[in-house]
Amino acid sequence: MAIGVTGQQAGQVTEAIRVAVPDKGLKQDLRAIGIVWRRELIRFRSDRLRAITSLVQPVLFLFVLGTGLSGLASHGLPSGIDFKTFIYPGVLAMSVLFTAIFSAASIVWDREFGFLREMLVAPVSRSAIVIGKCLGGATVSTFQGILILALAGLAHVPYDPVLFLILIGELLLLSFTLTAFGVMMAARITQIQAFMALTQMLVMPLFFLSGALYPLNGLPGWLTVLTRLNPLTYIVAPMRHAVFSHLNIPPEMVNALSPGLTWFGWPVPVGVSLGIVAVMGATMLGIAIAEFQRTE
């Protein structure tokens, strides 16, 4: 039976193409990062349902909660300022929260369906795979945030190119840190149910304690402490600052609406705030890489 096949194809037998695989090096690792990153994009593009469903929650918060509470909230806001505008930066952060953490869940899937093995047996460093994965998740979820960014006008936020660049940069930073967090967890948690349950449990407290829905000043002591411990707070505050400083309103009103983050009365500069998020992202990336280097 083997003869049939070889005989039939004998006419087209050609020399096997000699492939010379290069030695390990930075160029190799960059190429590996590139393909792991691209795979995330390909999968995201083919999964339109996920893109749509993960828009539902931010849209609900912005337009249903935002509109519903606007009458009540108007008493605490200067006239002409919509509650939707106030919560817009927080909702923006939320839109990447789900996508970023869930994109890390694909590692758990990959492990279950064996594809992780294909990556782990390759002659590239594990860090290339983890970095590629984090960049992929960051890109995909930033894209998700950009969809919410497109709705800015409906929350009375101006379509200002500088503002948009700042916000996209901040979304990218946030997405990367969140994906690194997810990947770090995925290194240890091997069951998809457990991973999903844990992220579900974490996402809402993170969101509610970030100051996305209320200002960070004048809170009771316990809530002040909790908000300051929440990493998400350090990205929501700069985002809100960016949005309000691009509105056409007097500076004292900006300060009232976006009082900024304080530690025991010391106002935390935007740079420090973003730096904290970046350092956390880098730390979790480092832990994730170490975890994956340990396995097998």
Add this chain to the structure above:
Amino acid sequence: MSEPAVLVDGLVKRYGEVEAVRGIGFEVAPGETFGFLGPNGAGKSTTIKILCTLAAPTSGTARVAGYDVVKNRDTVRRNIGLVFQDPTLDSYLTGEQNLRFHADLYGVPRQQLAPRMRQVLEMVGLWDRRQAVVATYSGGMKRRLEIARGLLHAPRVLFLDEPTVGLDPQTRSSIWEYINDLKQREDITIFLTTHYMDEAENCDRIAIIDHGKIVAIDTPENLKASVGKDRVQIRTADDQTAIAELKERFELEAAIHDGMVTFNVESGEQFVPRLFEGLSQQIKAVSVSRPSLDDVFMSYTGKTIRDAEATAGDRNRAQIMAFRRGR
């Protein structure tokens, strides 16, 4: 170049108190198709994992394509292709995208990629389906795609861990056609594990492994010749009495395997008429077969591969599980 493709010496792998591999050694010559035959739990998969750098040996050495699997892990990885027992494809990607992913991870030079990709896809008959998402492939197509992917970076040794497990008989034989065909085209050594006797016959040489040890290593022909005797299986009204009578009257050691009284005897066909005269029990069914690898396995281990699987596999797995739980 005369260096062995695989060189194993005194290899031991211990999981806690369980010795999965108990000091094995062998050589595989370049270009050879070498088969590891044994029941589940005999130590096949553990050995292949060590050779593929996925597990570290407890003691002993292993060299693949001339490199030490512990000291030169990445070099070994670049020189081997792997097809695992369980699928490792991304079913959301197309066949072509899966190969492209592999090419980038293994650093296949870009200018060689397109012709090489076409070559391996045509070799396994999937060139026309390359744009289809892998989720739409059949089980046999997926396995073929994995073989194509394992060959993409032109490895010197291709490892196939149970390449046809879980496939229907027709697909199994077609996978073997592709493997035999690829031997004609590529300058490659194939190392495979199987627990199917009929598949082991496709190998140039076979190592029979049982309880973590190699019990025999030779060509299929030589192994079969070493047994010499035919296998006779009978079903009788009272098997225990039949076994006793076989020993008493013919001096034959018989035992029940696969539900039938089984024994080996020279010139089986000529023995059968004597059997009918000599046994008091009514014989309901008889089968005589030429020595197969199954008989080889039996003559070296005292049991058929199915018997061995029923006991060894379960026991080993239970021990390993207990060890993992206890840790």
